[in-house]
Amino acid sequence: MSQTNLLVAQSGGPTAAINASLSGVIRRALELDGISHVYGALNGISGLLEGKIIDIGSQIRREEDLSLLASTPAMALGSCRQRLPDPEEDDTPYRSAAAIFDRLGIGCFFYIGGNDSMDTALKLSRYFTNIGSDIRVIGIPKTIDNDLPVTDHTPGYGSAAKFVATALTEIINDCRIYTVPAVTIVEAMGRHAGWLTAAAAVPSHFGFSAPDLVYLPEIPFDIAAFLIDVREKLKQHHTVVVTVSEGIKTKDGAFVCSLRCSSKHDAFGHLQLSGAAEYLEQLVKQEIGCKTRSVELNVLQRCASHAASRCDLDEAARIGSDAVDFALGGATGQAAVFTRVSDEPYLVRTDLCDLAKLANLEKTFPLEWIDEKNHFIREEGIRYILPLIRGSVQPAGNGYLPTFFTFDTSEYV
């Protein structure tokens, strides 16, 4: 691969760090002599197949462009939720992609996304290998859910976890100003994995007496026991703060939120959840009768760049940069992943891993880090999270509001 062009795209749900990975890819590509153009496909594989490809390398004119891009949340290239067929069953989209890659002289493709996106990257790489092409496909993980296997953690999780922990710190402080008994139930994202909800326990590490109870989807949720536990906590102090994952389920497997809401499914067949906290709020009001409030942290978990983690953004940029080196070194059908070398000092290494080990798979929160009796997170879990939320980012701004990097998408190559 003497002289080549790179293509990068983003897919899945937003994070505050996904453009930091994009900035890492671009920065490294611009440093290397062997790369002529850095292209970006709009709206992931969907836009790629429609030929919606722009020259992003030429739009980076100054160092400030890269740092502004790195602190811009959500996907600067847009996203999609599209599943590709197996290339062995239907190679139509793959032939379209190959024609585009050929026309644009693309030697390496980087797909930044979650476990669904790793499936797309895996299929693309398999197709190229099957047809004897030397086009390299590398997955760059991202997800606020932190539910990808193999990698110690995913870029995007640290910032989302920092937002959750910061919001909880402020909500706990807010709750204790009144003297009347009150229960606040905070809902964090997490369909099947409790990583993000577990971050709500971090304030306790810094001396806060709350949250009192933290419920992850990894442990069946017992409604009767929940009411007993809340009553018990109310005896100890007048304000009780509970955090629940959107995906908590009863032991029969019913989502707690489904006890109130109609269920909807997204394009991947995943149930769209929300409302567990609101259901529990009504339950506590009815059964205990005290002042109760529910707070759904909602989309800010994935896009609040104003509360991003410095560690997360730096690592996201680094994994993007390392992915370029891996691809140029010959890797394909693999993803860049983090291996934690040590907690203190916190050290991670970027490694390669077969995409098949990530695609469509989920890593849940370790049961041994859950204190099931007290409905809390053990110190091992907190120690895992802490370095990932370390450091703040002074977001770029105009003095009033954050500012974001945007690509000119008017001209396709």
Added chain:
Amino acid sequence: MSQTNLLVAQSGGPTAAINASLSGVIRRALELDGISHVYGALNGISGLLEGKIIDIGSQIRREEDLSLLASTPAMALGSCRQRLPDPEEDDTPYRSAAAIFDRLGIGCFFYIGGNDSMDTALKLSRYFTNIGSDIRVIGIPKTIDNDLPVTDHTPGYGSAAKFVATALTEIINDCRIYTVPAVTIVEAMGRHAGWLTAAAAVPSHFGFSAPDLVYLPEIPFDIAAFLIDVREKLKQHHTVVVTVSEGIKTKDGAFVCSLRCSSKHDAFGHLQLSGAAEYLEQLVKQEIGCKTRSVELNVLQRCASHAASRCDLDEAARIGSDAVDFALGGATGQAAVFTRVSDEPYLVRTDLCDLAKLANLEKTFPLEWIDEKNHFIREEGIRYILPLIRGSVQPAGNGYLPTFFTFDTSEYV
């Protein structure tokens, strides 16, 4: 008033700036030779009447304590929602207060709060005047709602408005990553006044194409027209972002949220609202059928010190400091208020105003600043808001999460 002691308390709902005002009172009091002790009553007038009073001046040992206090959200002294009887009808609580003031040698009392708290300060000052006491009572306004008359704006509003505008900037950016038609409905606080919701329009001033529609409680909400407007916006671009105030009402006076939820009342007889956005989300799903999401910004509006406004915190400290000077200068039965001298350069002056002009009264968002036809905020409204959200605060922290100042409340004086 040769040598005297001061007492300060906080009441009503939290803001990110209410402790900045407290820090201003303490800082100025510690600078002046004529003041021996600065006391703080816990949980507002409720705790005061129970004698829950601590020596807060002696707990400030370093400059860092004051700056940490200033950036700590919610009430460091706790809050209450208690309405006092008219002193002419029942002077029991007033006699209790007078005995405590007498015992502690308190010459000036500062009550930091919203319009309900100004009612308490007014009644206290009237009682002291009626009995011929020279104890001075000064109100220091705070409320995220910005609904106090006379004052150009209230401390606490700027930080809440900055959080709303920042969240909207991030949510707008988050929404545009997909290509499928989608409607996002964001709900901001504001029972009868649309000040906070109006701040959602600020991103448009900085070139964002959204929010598309902004609905304040000042204008009756027409459900049929809303659906027509959303459909029209969806023709223009695929992602539509709408912001509504929690308190929007139909022309019959029914709260939109009450169309779905049971209504609750707080201690002051105010209806507790939430759920307008969720009702509209269901409506849009049903009537238009596109992807729809509702986001309730919830309590972070009042406690997100991590997104506080520099201007707001500085002004809140200043009005606290000025209140001390006003009281020592002989004022009583009055509140410190802001008068805006000019927009550019932004200049405000602290003035005095009779508490009767603030107590229990509400100032709504000016109708002439609302573009009723386009459901948006006119440039005059944006120009009013801009200086109040100027500047960021680097919150004090431990490298991971924000840290807060806490008083030792174990010993009453």
